[in-house]
Amino acid sequence: MIRRILPFIKKEFTEILRDRLSITSLLLLPSILLFLYGYAISLDIKEIKISICDKERSEFSREFTDGLISSGYFRITARRESPNEIESDLRTSKSQVGIIFYPSVYKNFLRNNEPSVQILVDGSNAQSSQYTLNYLVGAIERFTQNAIKKELIRINTIQTPTEPLLTERILFNPLLKSPLYLIPGLIAFVIMITGAISTTISIVKEKENRTFEQVILCPVSPFTLIIGKIIPYFVISLVSSAIMILLSILFFDLPTKGSLLFLSYAVIIFLLCASGFGMLISTISSSQQVAFTIAAFSTLLPTIILSGFVFPINNMPEIIQLITYIVPAKYFIAILRGILLKGSSLSELYPETLSLTIFAVLIVSASIIRIKKKGII
Amino acid sequence: MEIISVKSLTKRFGNFTAVDNISFGLKPLTINGFLGPNGAGKTTTIKMICGLLRPDEGSIFIENIDVIENPEKAREKMGYMSQNFSLYPDLTARENILFFADLYKIKKSERDNRYAELTDELNLHEYQNTLTSDLPLGIRQRVALASAVIHHPVLLFLDEPTSGVDPISRMKFFDFIRKYINSHKATAIVSTHFLTEAAHCNEIFLFNRGKIILSGQPAEIIQNFRYNIFETKTSLLTGEIKNILNNSEGIIEFYIFGKRVRIITEEDIDIQQISVRTGIDISNISVVAPSFEDVFISLTND
Numbered sequence: 006m007i008r009r010i011l012p013f014i015k016k017e018f019t020e021i022l023r024d025r026l027s028i029t030s031l032l033l034l035p036s037i038l039l040f041l042y043g044y045a046i047s048l049d050i051k052e053i054k055i056s057i058c059d060k061e062r063s064e065f066s067r068e069f070t071d072g073l074i075s076s077g078y079f080r081i082t083a084r085r086e087s088p089n090e091i092e093s094d095l096r097t098s099k100s101q102v103g104i105i106f107y108p109s110v111y112k113n114f115l116r117n118n119e120p121s122v123q124i125l126v127d128g129s130n131a132q133s134s135q136y137t138l139n140y141l142v143g144a145i146e147r148f149t150q151n152a153i154k155k156e157l158i159r160i161n162t163i164q165t166p167t168e169p170l171l172t173e174r175i176l177f178n179p180l181l182k183s184p185l186y187l188i189p190g191l192i193a194f195v196i197m198i199t200g201a202i203s204t205t206i207s208i209v210k211e212k213e214n215r216t217f218e219q220v221i222l223c224p225v226s227p228f229t230l231i232i233g234k235i236i237p238y239f240v241i242s243l244v245s246s247a248i249m250i251l252l253s254i255l256f257f258d259l260p261t262k263g264s265l266l267f268l269s270y271a272v273i274i275f276l277l278c279a280s281g282f283g284m285l286i287s288t289i290s291s292s293q294q295v296a297f298t299i300a301a302f303s304t305l306l307p308t309i310i311l312s313g314f315v316f317p318i319n320n321m322p323e324i325i326q327l328i329t330y331i332v333p334a335k336y337f338i339a340i341l342r343g344i345l346l347k348g349s350s351l352s353e354l355y356p357e358t359l360s361l362t363i364f365a366v367l368i369v370s371a372s373i374i375r376i377k378k379k380g381i382i
Numbered sequence: 383m384e385i386i387s388v389k390s391l392t393k394r395f396g397n398f399t400a401v402d403n404i405s406f407g408l409k410p411l412t413i414n415g416f417l418g419p420n421g422a423g424k425t426t427t428i429k430m431i432c433g434l435l436r437p438d439e440g441s442i443f444i445e446n447i448d449v450i451e452n453p454e455k456a457r458e459k460m461g462y463m464s465q466n467f468s469l470y471p472d473l474t475a476r477e478n479i480l481f482f483a484d485l486y487k488i489k490k491s492e493r494d495n496r497y498a499e500l501t502d503e504l505n506l507h508e509y510q511n512t513l514t515s516d517l518p519l520g521i522r523q524r525v526a527l528a529s530a531v532i533h534h535p536v537l538l539f540l541d542e543p544t545s546g547v548d549p550i551s552r553m554k555f556f557d558f559i560r561k562y563i564n565s566h567k568a569t570a571i572v573s574t575h576f577l578t579e580a581a582h583c584n585e586i587f588l589f590n591r592g593k594i595i596l597s598g599q600p601a602e603i604i605q606n607f608r609y610n611i612f613e614t615k616t617s618l619l620t621g622e623i624k625n626i627l628n629n630s631e632g633i634i635e636f637y638i639f640g641k642r643v644r645i646i647t648e649e650d651i652d653i654q655q656i657s658v659r660t661g662i663d664i665s666n667i668s669v670v671a672p673s674f675e676d677v678f679i680s681l682t683n684d
Contacts (some may be wrong), residue, residue, distance in 0.1 A: 008487055011484075011487065012481055012484035012485055014468065015484075016473065016477070016479075016481050018474070019477060020470060020472040020473065023472045023473075024472060132661070171586075190644060214466070214468055214470075214471070215464050215466045215468040216468045216469070216470055218434055218462070218464050218468060219462060219463075219464060219468045219482070219529070220485065221434065222432055222433075222434070222457050222460055222461075222462045223457070223482065223485040223486060223533075224454055224457055224458050224485075224486070225485055226454075325663075
C-alpha cells in the first residue's frame with residue numbers, strides 16, 4: 006500500500022511546488038490574513054463619534070458625558086441644540102451615536118420617574134453598533150451606580166468611602182485584543198481552505214483532465230489514490246498552521262499556555278474533518294467550478310460565520326445557534342481558544358474534543374462509504 | 383481462443399442508449415479497430431471493457447476473468463490511452479511516464495531500461511524535461527502512449543489515439559503499435575473516427591448509434607461491398623447537384639467534397655446509365671474503388 010501511495014505523494018508535491026502561485030498562497034496567505042486582522046482590521050471599537058444635545062445642562066449630564074469620554078471609547082464630535090440635528094448627524098455619518106438629555110432628567114431619575122435621556126445608535130453596521138451598544142450600556146450602568154451611591158451619601162444613608170458595587174477583571178485576553186481572539190478562527194479557516202477546498206479542487210481537476218481514468222486503470226485502489234492526494238495538503242496545512250502560531254507568538258504575544266500535544270491532536274482531527282468534506286464534495290462534483298462553489302458554501306462560510314470565529318454565537322437567533330452545533334469549526338475554535346489563550350486541558354475541553362472527534366469519524370466514514378458505492382469518477 | 387469476449391453489452395444514460403446489446407470476440411495478437419462517427423458508442427464500449435463504466439446489461443470476459451465482477455484483476459493486464467492524452471500538465475514528459483511506471487511497482491533498474499527503450503522508439507529524447515502542457519499535440523500523444531505501455535500490458539486500449547495528429551505521426555503511431563503487439567504478444571483495440579485507419583487493423587467493427595453494424599477483416603469487407611462508386615467533378619452549386627441526384631433512380635447515397643461528388647449506386651448501374659440518369663457527361667465520370675467511408679455511408683443510409 007505504502008509503495009503505491011508514495012508515487013502519488015511525490016507527484017502531488019512536485020505539482021504543488023511547481024505551481025508557485027498556489028504554494029505561495031497556501032503558505033503565505035494565512036499569515037497575510039493574520040497581519041491584516043492583527044493590524045489593519047480590528048473589531049475593537051475605538052473613538053466612537055458622539056453628537057450631544059444637552060437641554061438639561063446640569064452636573065448630571067456633564068458627569069455622564071465626562072464618564073463616557075474617560076472610558077476611552079467615545080469622542081464628542083458635535084454639540085447640537087435640537088434633537089433633529091442629532092438625527093441628521095447620524096444620517097450623514099458625522100457621528101455614530103447621538104445622546105439627547107431632555108430637561109429635568111436628573112430630577113426624574115431621582116423621583117423614579119422615566120428618565121429622559123435618549124440614545125440613538127447608527128445600526129447600519131450591525132456588528133459595530135452591537136459593540137457600541139454594549140459599551141454604552143456598561144458605561145450607563147457604572148454611571149447609575151455611582152449616582153445612586155452619591156445620592157445615598159448625600160442623604161447620609163451610608164458612610165463614605167464604600168466598596169465599589171462592581172469589580173471587573175478580564176482574564177486570558179486582558180487587553181481585549183481582537184487578533185488573539187481571532188487566531189484560532191484563522192487557523193480553522195486556513196485548514197478548511199487547504200484541507201477541504203484544495204483537496205477537492207485537486208481531485209476534481211484530475212477528473213476534468215481525465216488523468217483519473219488513466220490512474221484508476223492501474224492496479225491502485227481508489228483509497229490509495231485519495232490518501233495519496235490528501236497527505237500533501239495535510240502536510241501543507243500543518244506547516245501553515247505552525248507558521249501562523251509562530252507568528253502569533255512573535256508579533257501578537259500569543260500566550261501558548263496549553264499542551265502542544267493536545268493542540269496537535271485538535272489540528273489533526275479538524276484536518277481529518279476538512280479532508281473528509283473535501284473527499285465527499287469531490288465525489289459529487291464534476292467540475293472545479295462546481296466543487297469550489299459547494300466547498301465554499303458548505304465548509305468555508307460556516308467556518309467564518311457560524312463558528313464563533315468573527316461573530317459571537319450567543320448573539321445569534323436561537324435557530325442559527327442550533328445550526329452551529331453541526332459546524333465542526335465551532336468545536337475546533339473553542340478548543341484552540343482554550344488551549345492557546347487559557348491553557349485549558351483535555352479534561353476541561355472534553356465535550357468539544359469529543360464532538361470534534363465524532364464529527365471527524367462520521368465525515369471520513371461517510372466519504373469512504375460514498376467512494377465505495379459510487380467510485381470517484 | 384478469444385482474449386476478450388463480450389456478450390449482449392448495453393449501457394444507457396437516462397433515455398439515451400449509448401451501447402445497444404452488442405456482442406463480439408477478439409483474437410490475440412490483433413489490432414482491432416472500433417470505427418464510427420463520434421457518439422456511436424465506441425468509447426463507452428472501451429470504458430466498459432476497461433471497467434471504468436459499469437454496463438447495465440451483458441457480460442465481459444478477459445481470458446477467464448469476469449471484468450464486471452473483478453475489474454482490478456483484469457486491469458493488471460491493461461494499458462489505456464484516453465482520447466485526451468490524459469497527462470499531468472505540470473509534470474514533465476519524463477515525470478509523467480515514470481509516475482505510471484511507479485504505480486505498477488516496476489523495479490527502478492527495470493523501469494529505467496524500459497524508459498530508455500521507449501524514449502528511443504518514440505523519439506522523445508529532446509522533450510523529456512519539457513512540461514507536458516508545453517508540448518505539441520503529436521508529442522503529447524507519444525508521451526501518453528509511452529505512459530500506457532511502460533508496464534508492458536498484453537491488452538492495449540487506445541481511445542481515439544490519433545485525433546488532431548498529422549498523417550505522418552498517425553502512420554508512425556500504427557507502426558509502433560504493430561511492433562508492440564508482435565514483441566509483447568499483445569492485443570490492441572483502437573477506436574477512431576478516421577475510417578481510413580481501418581487499413582491498419584486486422585479486424586474492424588463499424589459502430590453506429592450504439593450498435594455494431596458490420597465487422598470483419600478490412601479486405602473482406604471491401605470485397606463484399608455490393609455497390610458501385612462513381613466520382614465526378616462539377617462546377618454546379620450544391621443545391622443543383624442535390625436536385626439532380628435526389629431525383630435520379632438507383633442512387634443509394636452521394637456526398638460532396640470540394641468540387642467533387644462521390645456517388646454510391648446499386649451494383650447493376652454502370653457508368654453509361656449514371657450519365658444518362660444524371661445528365662452528367664460520361665467523360666466527366668470515373669469509376670473508383672470503394673473506401674471504408676463508402677461502406678459506412680451505404681450502411682447508415684436511412
